[in-house]
Amino acid sequence: MEPDGTSRADPAVGERLRALREARGVSLSALARAAGIGKATLSGLEHGTRNPTLETLYAVAGALGVPLTALVLAPGDPPGAAADVRGAAVTATLLEVFEEAGATFELFWMRVRPGVVQHSPPHAPGVTEHVTVHQGVLRAGPGPVPLVARAGEHISFEADVPHVYGTVGPDEVVANLLIRSPR
Structure with missing residues (x-):
C-alpha cells in the first residue's frame, strides 16, 4: 500500500485491463468516459505506472461489466494472490x-x-x-x-x-x- 492510500502499481492488472478492453473492442477513450475517469489515468493503469484506488478499479470493472477479481486476480490464481485494495x-x-x-x-x-x-x-x-x-x-x-x-x-x-x-x-x-x- 502506498502512503496516499492507493494500491501499488501492478503491471499484471494493467495487462488484464487492456486485454479485457481490447476483447470488447472498446477504445481507451471510450472506456475512460464510461468509467468516469481520465484517459491519462486509464492509460497509466494499463501501463502499470498508476496506482489504482478501489473506487477507480470498481469504476473500470463496472464499465467493462466484469467483477473486480477479473482485474486484480489472474485466472487460476488463488484469492490470496490478490493484493489488498484500498479506497x-x-x-x-x-x-x-x-x-x-x-x-x-x-x-x-x-x-x-x-x-x-x-x-x-x-x-x-x-x-x-x-x-x-x-x-x-x-x-x-x-x-x-x-x-x-x-x-x-x-x-x-x-x-x-x-x-x-x-x-x-x-x-x-x-x-x-x-x-x-x-x-
Missing part, C-alpha cells in the same frame, strides 16, 4: 471467489475507517452487495438512502447505482462483504 474509507482483502452458472461471488474481509465516506461508482447491472458487520456501526448503500448495520447485523443492496461506505461514530468497522455479479 478512501475501505480496505478490502479478497478471501474467496465462487463461480456459478449465472453469477460470480466475491467474498472480502473489509475494514472501514472512521471519519471518511467512500463514494463507490455503480457496478455492472444486476450486481448486489451483502455485508455482515462484525465490529462497529456501518452506514452503506445507495447514496441518498444508505442503510445502517451494527455488529451482528446484515444488510444487502443493489450496487449497480452509486453507493457509499462509512462508519457511524468513531470506531472502525470490520465486516465481510459478498458481491454477487451476474454473468
Whole structure:
C-alpha cells in the first residue's frame, strides 16, 4: 500500500485491463468516459505506472461489466494472490471467489475507517452487495438512502447505482462483504 492510500502499481492488472478492453473492442477513450475517469489515468493503469484506488478499479470493472477479481486476480490464481485494495474509507482483502452458472461471488474481509465516506461508482447491472458487520456501526448503500448495520447485523443492496461506505461514530468497522455479479 502506498502512503496516499492507493494500491501499488501492478503491471499484471494493467495487462488484464487492456486485454479485457481490447476483447470488447472498446477504445481507451471510450472506456475512460464510461468509467468516469481520465484517459491519462486509464492509460497509466494499463501501463502499470498508476496506482489504482478501489473506487477507480470498481469504476473500470463496472464499465467493462466484469467483477473486480477479473482485474486484480489472474485466472487460476488463488484469492490470496490478490493484493489488498484500498479506497478512501475501505480496505478490502479478497478471501474467496465462487463461480456459478449465472453469477460470480466475491467474498472480502473489509475494514472501514472512521471519519471518511467512500463514494463507490455503480457496478455492472444486476450486481448486489451483502455485508455482515462484525465490529462497529456501518452506514452503506445507495447514496441518498444508505442503510445502517451494527455488529451482528446484515444488510444487502443493489450496487449497480452509486453507493457509499462509512462508519457511524468513531470506531472502525470490520465486516465481510459478498458481491454477487451476474454473468
